[in-house]
Amino acid sequence: MSLHVDSIRKHFKFRQVLNDIFISCKQGEVIGLLGRNGSGKSTLLKIIFGSLAAENRFVAIDDIRTNGLFQNKGLIGYLPQESFLPGHIKIKSIVNLYCGPHQAAILFEHDMVKPFLAKKSRELSGGERRMIEVLIMIYSTARYLLFDEPFNGISPMHIEKIKTLIQQNTVKKGFIITDHDYTNVIAISSRVILLHEGAIKKIGGLNDLVDLGYLPDKYAIELEKNTFT
Numbered sequence: 001m002s003l004h005v006d007s008i009r010k011h012f013k014f015r016q017v018l019n020d021i022f023i024s025c026k027q028g029e030v031i032g033l034l035g036r037n038g039s040g041k042s043t044l045l046k047i048i049f050g051s052l053a054a055e056n057r058f059v060a061i062d063d064i065r066t067n068g069l070f071q072n073k074g075l076i077g078y079l080p081q082e083s084f085l086p087g088h089i090k091i092k093s094i095v096n097l098y099c100g101p102h103q104a105a106i107l108f109e110h111d112m113v114k115p116f117l118a119k120k121s122r123e124l125s126g127g128e129r130r131m132i133e134v135l136i137m138i139y140s141t142a143r144y145l146l147f148d149e150p151f152n153g154i155s156p157m158h159i160e161k162i163k164t165l166i167q168q169n170t171v172k173k174g175f176i177i178t179d180h181d182y183t184n185v186i187a188i189s190s191r192v193i194l195l196h197e198g199a200i201k202k203i204g205g206l207n208d209l210v211d212l213g214y215l216p217d218k219y220a221i222e223l224e225k226n227t228f229t
């Protein structure tokens, strides 16, 4: 069971943003995707999901090639960087829209969702909205989830709960997660990769992130005390 992404190429005007990108994600894995601002992380996730066209794109789920949004339906879920909840609809209805009855019933009782069920999304704070979106995606039917900045605006206590939920849900799902909160991404990732100058680099330790210019030098010694390999 795997999501297989290969040969992705994309340019905007004269800039080649993605150059023959390869990523695989098995059910049970969390892939941490890091990269500097503008390195192409969101572009890559949109192309994998099928909402953005590319010059070249190969995506296969469990060895079956998918050609875009409609073939991905129910298989790949995408949490965009910007909020996607319709502002005028109650959270309870949105949960019903995205989740099956069994998963919706779990969310209705979840302490991070229950207090907001009767509210409309526009009545929530930015962090509350993000929290709901992330939970809806985790409990959606999709088997592979692409998360673009899931921790943005969320307080540390809730980030911990979300990390636990992601890890619990890897039993049946695979995740590709990008967020500038790299310590929390690294903490839950089975593998970490860096999008650098249009290519994917495998990251074996925190020093690689310094060497490739993602983390400043001053972090090297302190961060090497932690390890994610």
Ligand SMILES: Nc1ncnc2c1ncn2[C@@H]1O[C@H](COP(=O)(O)OP(=O)(O)OP(=O)(O)O)[C@@H](O)[C@H]1O
Pocket (backbone or CB within 6 Å): 012, 013, 017, 035, 036, 037, 038, 039, 040, 041, 042, 043, 044
């Ligand atoms: N529609 C577009 N037209 C032209 N250039 C674009 C377009 N979308 C993205 N780009 C450019 O492609 C590059 C990659 O953008 P992308 O949003 O994928 O980066 P990112 O790694 O997600 O960045 P960030 O971490 O800041 O969110 C950027 O230089 C951006 O300016």
